[in-house]
């Protein structure tokens with residue numbers, strides 16, 4: 571299956587996202603594959619059997635979000651210079667979202683921009699990070715604060731790579747899938763309620779549906795001036811949870827799952843969502859072993875943390891909430907006392 575990305579509104583860029591077995595790829599340019607030891611250990615041999623290029627180099631960077639830095643990008647750039655890449659050369663991101671975001675960013679920088687393609691190997695990167703052209707790194711001020719919108723030439727999604735993914739990482743990807751369904755597509759939500767994602771055909775269908783939804787969003791709003799912000803459903807709360815737990819307890823997708831439960835509680839309070847709908851989302855998250863509870867120690871501190879988020883511009887917090895299943899509402903003027911009342915149901919003192 572091929573899903574087209576057509577960024578006709580901002581620029582005339584089009585490329586395909588292919589969801590299938592990785593095809594044989596031939597490049598008549600220099601190619602650098604960027605990966606990490608974990609992904610390389612499992613899958614590099616397969617990848618190499620599918621790629622031929624004028625010259626092929628492999629750059630392995632350490633595994634982990636802590637290495638998603640400018641320093642690592644500089645190391646990748648140095649490898650590009652060492653191998654004398656020219657402006658026609660190509661980078662291939664082979665790994666999860668960390669590799670994808672950094673490889674894309676490096677491609678945007680090398681000689682003011684060379685081509686790159688994405689071969690995502692985690693569920694999260696297959697359904698989310700590899701689609702839409704957001705690239706970048708973290709710094710001491712926060713996550714993804716340095717980067718560029720830079721679109722790949724192609725994305726190849728092969729669910730076969732997911733066979734070696736740890737269960738928790740798989741579930742973290744499912745959280746982003748559920749996010750898309752709650753925000754945009756009731757029928758997809760109902761499909762997920764009965765879906766067995768261990769069945770490859772069903773999994774492929776779920777990936778394709780998510781990619782289509784994300785492509786539909788990105789095609790309308792590449793640079794997040796409007797609807798693309800809806801993809802942050804669950805993230806406003808989730809980022810605070812991640813921050814309060816020093817990014818050590820939860821994977822990002824797990825924190826987003828908790829964040830969705832919190833956002834839903836707020837939506838119920840505002841009568842945008844019924845309690846029954848909120849329960850259905852919670853049950854679906856739990857079906858995929860995602861966490862749905864969190865003890866807020868101090869409601870005021872939790873609330874203050876919203877303002878650390880780069881998306882909480884001008885001291886107003888933009889909440890992305892469900893308005894019935896499959897529909898969203900962006901609300902930015904919710905009274906502080908209402909938000910704190912909802913937060914207090916998750917635990918601590920006010």
Ligand SMILES: NC(=O)c1ccc[n+]([C@@H]2O[C@H](COP(=O)([O-])OP(=O)(O)OC[C@H]3O[C@@H](n4cnc5c(N)ncnc54)[C@H](O)[C@@H]3O)[C@@H](O)[C@H]2O)c1
Nearest residue numbers: 608633666667668669691692694695698699704731734735
């Ligand atoms: N660009 C975007 O639009 C966007 C969207 C969402 C998230 N992100 C970014 O993506 C990152 C998270 O991505 P992620 O969840 O893929 O994390 P990740 O890249 O850290 O991968 C998670 C772990 O799984 C391992 N792994 C990858 N593929 C594997 C495989 N097939 N088998 C076994 N292990 C494998 C990785 O080595 C890593 O240890 C974050 O940095 C986040 O900011 C970007």
